[in-house]
Each structure stands twice: as C-alpha cells, then as structure tokens.
Amino acid sequence: MKFSQEQIHRYSRQMILPGFGGKAQRKIIEAKVFIMGAGGLGSPAALYLAAAGVGTIGLADFDRVELHNLQRQILHRTPDVGLLKVLSGKKTLEFLNPDVNVQTYADRITAANIREIIKGYDFVLDGSDNFPTRFLVNDACYLEKKTLISGAILRFDGQLSSFKPHAGGPCYRCLFPEPPPPGLVPSCQEAGILGAVAGIIGTLQANEALKEILGIGKSMAGRFLLFNALSLSFQEIMIQRNPQCPLCGENPTIRELIDYPLQPCQAGTI
Amino acid sequence: MKGAVESVRIDKELNLKGKICPYTFIESMLTLEEMEAGQVLRVIVDYPPAVCDVPRSLKNEGYEILKTSPINETDWAILVKNKEME
Numbered sequence A: 001m002k003f004s005q006e007q008i009h010r011y012s013r014q015m016i017l018p019g020f021g022g023k024a025q026r027k028i029i030e031a032k033v034f035i036m037g038a039g040g041l042g043s044p045a046a047l048y049l050a051a052a053g054v055g056t057i058g059l060a061d062f063d064r065v066e067l068h069n070l071q072r073q074i075l076h077r078t079p080d081v082g083l084l085k086v087l088s089g090k091k092t093l094e095f096l097n098p099d100v101n102v103q104t105y106a107d108r109i110t111a112a113n114i115r116e117i118i119k120g121y122d123f124v125l126d127g128s129d130n131f132p133t134r135f136l137v138n139d140a141c142y143l144e145k146k147t148l149i150s151g152a153i154l155r156f157d158g159q160l161s162s163f164k165p166h167a168g169g170p171c172y173r174c175l176f177p178e179p180p181p182p183g184l185v186p187s188c189q190e191a192g193i194l195g196a197v198a199g200i201i202g203t204l205q206a207n208e209a210l211k212e213i214l215g216i217g218k219s220m221a222g223r224f225l226l227f228n229a230l231s232l233s234f235q236e237i238m239i240q241r242n243p244q245c246p247l248c249g250e251n252p253t254i255r256e257l258i259d260y261p262l263q264p265c266q267a268g269t270i
Numbered sequence B: 001m002k003g004a005v006e007s008v009r010i011d012k013e014l015n016l017k018g019k020i021c022p023y024t025f026i027e028s029m030l031t032l033e034e035m036e037a038g039q040v041l042r043v044i045v046d047y048p049p050a051v052c053d054v055p056r057s058l059k060n061e062g063y064e065i066l067k068t069s070p071i072n073e074t075d076w077a078i079l080v081k082n083k084e085m086e
Helices: A005-015 A021-030 A042-052 A085-096 A114-118 A131-144 A195-214 B002-006 B023-034 B048-060
Strands: A032-036 A056-060 A101-105 A123-126 A147-154 A157-163 A223-228 A233-238 B012-015 B040-045 B064-070 B076-081
Touching (some): A005 A021, A021 B023, A042 A085, A056 A085, A085 A101, A114 A131, A123 A195, A131 A157, B012 B023, B023 B048, B048 B064, B048 B076
Parallel strands (some): A032 A123, B012 B040
Antiparallel strands (some): B040 B076, B064 B076
C-alpha cells in the first residue's frame, strides 16, 4: 500500500515517532477495533483511534443521543440529540478522518450475536457502563481469543486494564468472578460522572489499543490501573490469573455466554 | 574510506526538492522501507534544515548515512544505506 501525500501529511506527526515510520502507520491502517458503547469512554477512544488512522472501527450502541449525554460523550453534538449514537458517532468520525471505515451496530449486543461480531475485529475496547455487558464482552473476548482493553468510570474514579488470557494474562472474571448483585453498585445515572474522567480513561484505552496494535511498550495485561481525579493519583496493582476463575481457570464452569438480566437502573450507556 | 563511498552503487534516487521537514525525512524513510536490505538511496533536498535533520533522523532510525554533500548552490545529496534484514 502506497501512502498518498494527504496521508503522509495527516499522519506525519506520529510517523516521525521513534520506531514508527510507514510500517507502524500501515499496521494502524490495517487494524480493526471494536468499541462497545459510543458513550463517555467510547467517544474519546473512537476519536483518537480514528485520528490515528485505525482503518476499521466498529461502534456498538443501541441508545439515542440525549442532552444529558453531551457533558461527556464528545462524539455527539447538540444537533445530534435524538439520533442513534452509532450514526452520530459515525458522522463525527468520518468528518475527522474520511479514511476510516466505521461499522455501526445499533442492535442490542447479546450472547446471541456478540461472538459473530467481534470475530471480524483484532481488538475489543469495552466502554460499557453496566455489569451484564461487561461480563458478556469479557467472556466473548475469552472465547474468541481477542485482546480486551477495559475501562470503567464512576464519579471521580476510573479503572483501566487489558485482558488477554490467550497470551497468558488474567481475564476480567479472574478479578470479579460474578456480577455484583443488582442494586449493590450504583449505575452512572445514580452516581454521576465528571466528563473529564471519562475523557482520561477513554483516552488511555485508545493509547493501549494503539500499543497493542503496534506491539510496542508495556501492555496493561496483568496490571490494573486505578485513577482518582480529586487527588489526581494513579495507582497500579498487579493482577494474576486465577486458577479458580470460572471462565479461564483450571476447571471452568462457564462454557457459553450468559445474558445476565439488565437492571433498569443500569440500562443507560455511559 | 572516502574513496569507497565515491564508488558506491546507487540503487534508487529520491528527489525531494521543494519539500520541507518532516516530510523530507518521512518520504526518505518510506522509500527505504520499500527497498531491499542493504541497498543505497540517494536523496536530493534543497531545504537547508533537511541537510542536517534528515541524516540525523535516519541515523536515529538505524539507517547508515554514507555521505552528505552539496550538488550545487541550492541542492544537497544524502547517500543512505538501507538496514540489513531485521
């Protein structure tokens, strides 16, 4: 593949990074990243990945844009209120970089369709805000051997990790074997979220996705990052594979995907 | 050693007259990436900062600079040898 003059100009500031050049840019252009949720985390992640030239971006979200989303979901604009988030997001990403092929999934992602969808992608980025989806995405990524770049936010706090049990690291269930009981964990609608926190964690997810695409730097697999905006602190803890993990452990009890019931209070997308 | 450089075989020439940094460096690197291992590229530049910057940046990326010399009052030639197989 030959680069056009426009591509050379567009990507010049990353192509001159040490060790990048055309080879790295070509890897980025050939990469396919699936983003679960076009909300608070998915927005900055998708924007940075599209800007960097990721060739195919899958956007999944069944929600429509609402006014209260705009405080943090920077893929969407005021005139987009009422539009499907995936269509609003696709429009924004294509304005930013017409080279990017944006695939949209406006149907609810369930146990019945997720494996078939993520099969076509190299990496999965989870920007969902509810536990049923979070566990579904983790389990599907494990079964399809896809690297999962996971982010989560609540109030002033954020979390980040990458899960690639197919390469030896732990999966999400190694840390959290089962979803918490409904009602124990407040949803974002109950708890509130500072928009910039979503920006920070979503941007870190894009950063990790680019590192995984290029195979550079130190992966977040086996590491779990905790962020607090008020103290402006990052804390890193090491995480290991759990031999008792119900999914990737020695005696797995989960062999197929589970659609946990979605609680009404968790139904929103970040 | 200088004599050896004079007789080096040039496999490809890239005319970057009118181009400025960092595009001079990027286009040199893209051309080298498509060339065979160990081949020699002759890059022509007329943007004064590129005369220093392109050889330095290519060297940082692991390419061997054989020679940088003026051709006339405005143009410079940079002879660069492609990396051996990685």
